[in-house]
Amino acid sequence: MISQLLFAIIFILAIVLFTFNAKKIIRNIKLGRPTDRSDNPALRLKKMLKVAFGQSKMTKRPTAFVLHLFVYLGFVIINIEMLEIMIDGLAGTHRVFAGLGSFYNFLIASFEWLALGVLVGCILFLIRRNIIHVKRFLGVEMTNWPKTDANLILITEILLMTAFLFMNAADHKIQLQVQNEAIIGSFPISSWLLPLLPANTDSLHFIERFSWWFHIIGVLAFLNYLPYSKHLHIILAFPNTYFSNLKPKGQFTNMDTVTHEVKAMLDPSYTPPATEQPMRFGVKDVPDLTWKNLLEAYTCTECGRCTAVCPANITGKLLSPRKIMMDTRDRMVEIGEQVDKKGSFSEDGKALLDDYITREEIWACTSCNACVEACPVNINPLEIIIDLRRYAIMEESQAPSSINAMFGNIENNSAPWKYAQADRANWNNG
Amino acid sequence: MNEENIFKVPTMAEMIAKGESPDILFWVGCAGSFDERAQRTTRDICKILHHVGLKFAILGTEEGCTGDPAKRAGNEFLFQMQAMMNIEVLNGYEIKKIVTACPHCFNTLKNEYPILGGNYEVIHHTQLIQQLINEGKLQAQGGESFKGKRITFHDPCYLGRGNNVYEAPRRALEILDAQLVEMKRCKSNGLCCGAGGAQMFKEPEKGKKDVNIERIDEALQLNPQVIAAACPFCMTMLKDGVKNYDRENDIQVLDIAELTVRANGLK
Numbered sequence: 001m002i003s004q005l006l007f008a009i010i011f012i013l014a015i016v017l018f019t020f021n022a023k024k025i026i027r028n029i030k031l032g033r034p035t036d037r038s039d040n041p042a043l044r045l046k047k048m049l050k051v052a053f054g055q056s057k058m059t060k061r062p063t064a065f066v067l068h069l070f071v072y073l074g075f076v077i078i079n080i081e082m083l084e085i086m087i088d089g090l091a092g093t094h095r096v097f098a099g100l101g102s103f104y105n106f107l108i109a110s111f112e113w114l115a116l117g118v119l120v121g122c123i124l125f126l127i128r129r130n131i132i133h134v135k136r137f138l139g140v141e142m143t144n145w146p147k148t149d150a151n152l153i154l155i156t157e158i159l160l161m162t163a164f165l166f167m168n169a170a171d172h173k174i175q176l177q178v179q180n181e182a183i184i185g186s187f188p189i190s191s192w193l194l195p196l197l198p199a200n201t202d203s204l205h206f207i208e209r210f211s212w213w214f215h216i217i218g219v220l221a222f223l224n225y226l227p228y229s230k231h232l233h234i235i236l237a238f239p240n241t242y243f244s245n246l247k248p249k250g251q252f253t254n255m256d257t258v259t260h261e262v263k264a265m266l267d268p269s270y271t272p273p274a275t276e277q278p279m280r281f282g283v284k285d286v287p288d289l290t291w292k293n294l295l296e297a298y299t300c301t302e303c304g305r306c307t308a309v310c311p312a313n314i315t316g317k318l319l320s321p322r323k324i325m326m327d328t329r330d331r332m333v334e335i336g337e338q339v340d341k342k343g344s345f346s347e348d349g350k351a352l353l354d355d356y357i358t359r360e361e362i363w364a365c366t367s368c369n370a371c372v373e374a375c376p377v378n379i380n381p382l383e384i385i386i387d388l389r390r391y392a393i394m395e396e397s398q399a400p401s402s403i404n405a406m407f408g409n410i411e412n413n414s415a416p417w418k419y420a421q422a423d424r425a426n427w428n429n430g
Numbered sequence: 431m432n433e434e435n436i437f438k439v440p441t442m443a444e445m446i447a448k449g450e451s452p453d454i455l456f457w458v459g460c461a462g463s464f465d466e467r468a469q470r471t472t473r474d475i476c477k478i479l480h481h482v483g484l485k486f487a488i489l490g491t492e493e494g495c496t497g498d499p500a501k502r503a504g505n506e507f508l509f510q511m512q513a514m515m516n517i518e519v520l521n522g523y524e525i526k527k528i529v530t531a532c533p534h535c536f537n538t539l540k541n542e543y544p545i546l547g548g549n550y551e552v553i554h555h556t557q558l559i560q561q562l563i564n565e566g567k568l569q570a571q572g573g574e575s576f577k578g579k580r581i582t583f584h585d586p587c588y589l590g591r592g593n594n595v596y597e598a599p600r601r602a603l604e605i606l607d608a609q610l611v612e613m614k615r616c617k618s619n620g621l622c623c624g625a626g627g628a629q630m631f632k633e634p635e636k637g638k639k640d641v642n643i644e645r646i647d648e649a650l651q652l653n654p655q656v657i658a659a660a661c662p663f664c665m666t667m668l669k670d671g672v673k674n675y676d677r678e679n680d681i682q683v684l685d686i687a688e689l690t691v692r693a694n695g696l697k
Binding site for chain 1: 438439441458460462463464469472473488490491493494495497499500501502503504505506507508510511512514515537541542545546587588591592593594615618619620621622624625626627628629630631632633634635636637638639640641643644
């Protein structure tokens, strides 16, 4: 009874804390400007099922795809087992679904295989990060915290799966000691651990209970670690792909505010619609971005596929699309903390542009969309880069001088080079 | 030299004056108009259009930059000014269909003009060539033979990833009976030539290598005889890359339109 109560308290506390942090994340995402992604729900659902649920973009890197698939399937399917653990914990039952008979045995056996998959995946991931030093996991933005974060996640998953398997093994050994009773569950993997366990029934009971508590408390702690880590992608990959950009990648957003001004310039009788507040052109800071940009910043799991294919980064320039997303998130969290303290955000003398992302980075981009294509969860760093350029150009008139010269040429002679428009068809003069 | 290009392409103004209208408008683009290397592609596209008997025209001096480099560089004002002016001209001539040699113009006209009031059917010249091949109007006969030659195609970002056109340029190469070899980074994984996003008009940021050299290094591994391009900016970057290694004598950088014209011996 006491353990049930204890479990209920821990469980409720974990859920309350997670809800509290989840609300903060949603509030931070809502710091962004509106953008409409409500069209075409059927296509969006399809995209989400294919890209997030179906992992379709992961296949470009086969090794990582297979290892990630182990961990992903393990995560999704072992959560069915979590349901039993919850009910057992709250009701004080033991293996409450055992009544399912041979299907239950099948389930437990498959969970064990999946747990093995997760273990293998995570161990190899740790090796890739810390021993082989796969290049993708390095880079200027991969400072101590992002590296530690990744390792913490992997180690936690290894510990959770180990506890899960030891729990099964101890339970199995206890069952084996009771004669003439059919074994509940099927333990293809954890039976390898049987020789490691003591013969004493009391010790076995202790190991079984300890593993059970370790596993469930670990899971709840992990849930509450998510909001602070890069691992939020396990949840946000789904909404993020649902709200994907459905237009061709080459098509950049149209700035309606500019359209009104240009129309008014070309036709003096045109009256632009009244706007509620003076708008900034482009993006200087996080509140100038859209909620979708901010959702993407939280979704990014820092895998670095974007940076690995970025032509600027490959050739040694400062630009790294992953850093663009990480900087956006860091600045958003910083602003969120100010909102927590003061109730709202006011100028703090800092901004996303210059304090986080430098001009050198944004001007190195070739707008080639390789980063957008590479992202397994459809994050778009390019949109942020272009919006930062828009601010630099339209609010500050700050651009590399050759870019300004190109603008001047287009304005004066309608070509980016200094050729007279009258000569435009000279090639046609035979 | 000038025995080729004997015909003069009519402008829209000339065509309208004669009370005629074209099947298709050829949007030449700034590079195609002014860059000497790109002008050769421009003329070749005209030869193809002429050869298959399509009635076409250009805007001539009424054409202006689509605004693409301004938009990629963040100057939305300048982009929209250019777009509005071009749309006024295009709508004035009641243009329905446009073919262009530049993936940047293609992307801008096709995707970014409609919201500003410019609605046209826009195709890239490689798509037109593909279509003409499929209709049996273009083959690879009567001209230079590319049989067995090693050709690799460099995907332009704004044609490939930007608009998912990967097969059209390859179709034009397939009929050459050449040996098509793909770079490791091709199609949706294609590596940029380094000119996009207004980089064409500025010096690159500090780094350890130029993007076009990175790309040429990859192409050279395949030992190609021809590097095929489909974008005037890529053309410049690839050509410079080949020149960087003094390989201009054994490696040609050619546009898909040029290969088509050569294979068919079009004059």
